[in-house]
Amino acid sequence: MTYRDAVAHAIAQEMARDPSVVFIGEDVGAAGGVFKATVGLLDRFGPTRVVDTPISEQAIIGAAMGAAMTGLRPIAEIMFSDFFAVCWDIVANEIAKARYMTNGQLALPLVIRSANGGGARFGAQHSQSVENWAMAIPGLKVVAPSTARDVAGLLAAAVRDPDPVLFFEQKSLYPSRGEVPDGEVVDELGRAAVVRRGSDATVVALAAMVPRALEAASLLCADGVEVTVVDLRSLVPLDVTTVAASVAETGHLVTVEENPRLCGWGAELASIIAEEHLFDLDGPIVRVTTPHVPLPAADALEDAAMPSVERIVEGVRRSLA
């Protein structure tokens, strides 16, 4: 199954089991989504539960919030994660704070899915990795799967979660294929996965950076360097335990972040490891990120900006030097 098909698969699984799950967004129904990730849902569940909206991101997210506080479990789509900027008030000021400000009176079980990240040559307004915008706001859970299997399991978990979840699908991964087990798939939010084991260094990656980290690990292996690759899968909750346990074994930490440099999730992770596990480290923590620039459109430029396999290899070597 492709990463894209796993999206519709997970939404269908949750809509079939829970009549309170509804799905709204721009072009998500009749058109099946601009990335074709929601094909078939309108036919199967009808126009009451799968609803096309106007280009009104504030209205979409506000509708999801109001519905969630009154008994529904909405899934809303923001077509490109860059568009969070036009509805960030509802996300950051309203949704994230509602439970806290009301001393626990308001519950908001909702999911906002969005196509995130670069690699599609769409330029600076349709390619950003904004997961750390979300991570910076108390009250939002933040999930970013790297495989079709994880799309299925984590999206189901997000829908069942009692808190608001921002679910970032990396758009260049949509065509990627992977096994998704038959039957119901539901994961737990906040569990990282060790996707390769090696004793020399720990490479932590997220979403589209996971396959790149694995490719770098293969190249390093050919040179006799064995690295562990951790797929973080979720930024909030952040699985520090899994990362710290691996760093205790390897003594080296490298983060691979698609986001621009400043305040990327790797900075938070690096600070935690430095503060709490300094004496497990045998070398500097290295962050491999996109430079602090907007993403350019041309293929050669975008490829140069995003963390490449070569830069990941170089980062590991720098940590080990």
Added chain:
Amino acid sequence: MKELADLATSASHEAAPPPRDVRLRIYARMVEMRDFEKRAHDLFLQGLVKGTSHLGLGQEAIAAGFGAAMAPGDYTFATYRGHNHTLARGVAMAAVMAELMGRAGGLMAGKGGSMHLTTVGKRMMGSYAIVGAHLTIANGAAWSAKLRGTKDVVVCFFGDGATNIGAFHEALNLAAVWSLPVVFCCENNRYMEYTPISHVTAVEHPAADRAAAYGLSPVLVDGNDADATYAVAVAAIARARAGEGPSLVEAETYRHGGHSRADPGKYRPEEELQAWLSRDPIPRYRQRLVESGVDASTLEEIELSSARAVDEATQEAMASPPPDLFVVERDVWADGGSSWRR
């Protein structure tokens, strides 16, 4: 504008006056709101209410008229100027006062404050402090009510300033397209914060003149006439409950004070202020009730009862201790905590 004027006229005069018991409830509520807000203001001056607060003095007839027209299952969404709308749903005055004072006994244990009054149990779904945002959220509650097959209606109050923010347009359009059971009520008190709304708006009536853009009929009402606001509310809520879609009401009113605690409101011409003070909704309604044959003693009892209630609420709030500090890290998540890592 003639059509709008006619509508306002029809709302206030063609509808039969509310029954006597409804009128007395509306009057009692308005008096409580007035007494509460005056007390809140006094407590500011004594330093017992901290932060900021936006009083609804002068605007009581809107919250009270709509409140009387709403069923217990209907939802309220209000703004940071939301004390009146909270009291209109029968929320305990002491808990509201304690919230303003940052006490443990506050509606939200001191975590929300004046601008975020919420009582889900009374379907007061929140006071929202980012102008315009809650119109979109009100839609969500209305959509949910519709999908769940309840007959509950949402009433969403907002100020004139909200009509110039994008969320207003997005929300009104979606409400109309989805035919949602929601009543949008613009409380046009003529000033967004400090600037007259007329100086920054392309049309005379910031809400009513825009209704046509959403296929809605303009509804303009005298917001200082509680019978008129009640009549408009009854009609709009009935329309929503019958599945006939949203309404956009513009209620013209005036705040007696400034925008917020920090604002003495000196930018308003004295003659304008005096003209509106002479249209104060409470003495005006009292006069009407007297003329309709209500005993002065009945009204006096309402007034005494309100004064007692505000005194008791103040005492109860002042007796409430400061919040326990552990709540700082409570209730970010459904598990009751605030942990972001494992």
